[in-house]
Amino acid sequence: MRSPRRRPRIVPVVLCALAVLAAGPTDGTDEDDGSVPALGAHVARLYEDAARATQQYEDGRREAEVQRSKALEHEKRLDRHRQKIDSMHEDLGRIARAQYRSGGGLPLTAQMILADDPDELMRGQRAYSRADLAVSNAIGRSLRAEARLAADEAEAQAAWQALEERNAALAELKKQVEGKLEAARSRLEGQADASVAAGSCPGAVRLDQPYGRTGRSWVAPVEAYELSASFGSGGRRWANRHTGQDFAVPVGTPVRSVGAGRVVKVSCGGAFGIQVVVQHAGGYYTQYAHLAAVAVDQGDRVRPGQWVGQSGSTGNSTGPHLHFEVRITPEMGSALDPVPWLSRHGVPL
Template sequence: MGSTRRRPLLVPALLCVLVFFVARPSTAGGEARGGPGGDSGAGARVMRLYEDASAVERQYEEGRRQAVALWAEADRAARTRARAGQGRVAAGGGPAGAARPTRGRREVSRTESGDGTEAPASARGDSGLAAEEARARSRWRAAERRNAVLAGARRTVLARLEEARSALEAEAEASVAAGSCRGAVRLGRPAAGHRAGWVAPVGTYRVSAGFGEGGGHWAHRHTGQDFAVPVGTPVRAVGAGRVVRVSCGGAFGIAVEVEHPDGDRTRYAHLADVTVERGRRVAAGEWIGQSGTTGNSTGPHLHFEVRTGARPGSAVDPVPWLARHGIAVR
């Protein structure tokens, strides 16, 4: 059976990175809105903190997996001692997610008998087993201490992300109230399209209100598909096209409309921020905004709409439309 003791642990350099995540200020630098000299804005801060949170989360989950593996190694050492039938059982515990271990560990055996004479070879062998178990438990405890640091960094980054989301939402509401867009924001990375084809408008989501639903929230019926996502989630162009409209008011709040080569149009509404301007050509998967809850909205989500042209009343159900382009909405 292979040992996990050589599995790389979280090194001190990682902890230095985490200190950087926690210590760096929550204002974003070098991520200007519009052109040179523009202000940074909450949208750029939210995007940066999303990336920080994602990095910390990955390290935290990896640390938890390592802790479980190291606990299993310590447990195997304890089971080896138990099979040897030596020592006394003492209670012990393990990390969350670990399989229920052998209950406790064997105490380190004495190398001498009670009368001062040398203990038999079996006792000396037990001493070696006890030392192996102690080393395994020491590695596990070190991993648990690192995980405690990771957990603290994770809480700090997530708290800052929530603060930035609130600031972004406030900026968006002020923009809608004024009836004027604030201009495109650069989110600190180049516009990156996917391979030729189509993508979902957001990455991770929960499907909410569907096309054609009725109720007091809509004048007649719901004209799109809603994707429930947190404020500040990157919104992507589902396919290549040209931005034909950017609006900041009314029932849709902040919204972007893209016309695709076949004449169909897609609308992305209730945004908190936009990253494109009218006339801009976009690629499939390119970030065009950040989700929000502006306009006639009951909570953070993306309203995604498909129209077969510019005329009113041409909205079609986005789910089968996306399916025809190879995108399954679940």
């Protein structure tokens, strides 16, 4: 199942993000020396870039929806203005027809010659003047309404164009982030496999780590995941039963210590590939296996949520994932079901 804990103008923001991502890694040595630690650092930094880009992407999507609502409101306003102008045109037609029927189009001199009652003529002339003023006012209102309509049509068109530009920029941003991560993950996985095959464990990836950012004593080993093989399940890859809980995540995903503790083992080779074991209070140990890179050394103290490595597919693995175990000794053979254990510590999966 999938974890529920996945976690001023957008065009300039997106374009700035694209420029940052296109500029490549912040430290040129990440990719130049070809070592697993350096490449792991590069992937970790790309994950940080991806996190920022994802936030910008989500902000942009929300802004796009706001812009879409504004554009739709412009369309509604245009419809209202069109209806008003149509109504004004109908009023003008009625006034013109009424003037024609009452002789309003006859010259005043001819009306005076033909009039039987001069007073009646003057009253008619005053009525005509009022009608003429009404026509002039109606024409003025119609012209102003048409000007507003033209302005609103231009504003609506600009809003839709801005929306299309934003969506295109967001799509390009997403494409670049995915492309950079995919390429770096592939290199990291290949170099980690080569390192394990040679029996030479990679050194720790030393980066600025998210110490204390969770505000909790216990956390899940990865932030976003799908649960795959569970504790006690059977399969051809295991001699007996599965001894941990697998988290399906892409290569290079930051792996976190679930709680405070001390690193008692960092090793590579064998069925677990590259692995880290952490000792916690109460006599419990947690294992993080099939890693592509490590971020700690044996003897290090770790805090809840601190990165201990990056996920991979080293050792006896058919695809990228984190194998997570809870034990009562640092060695295999003493594993507990990690799901209820984490749940008791306030971490439901």
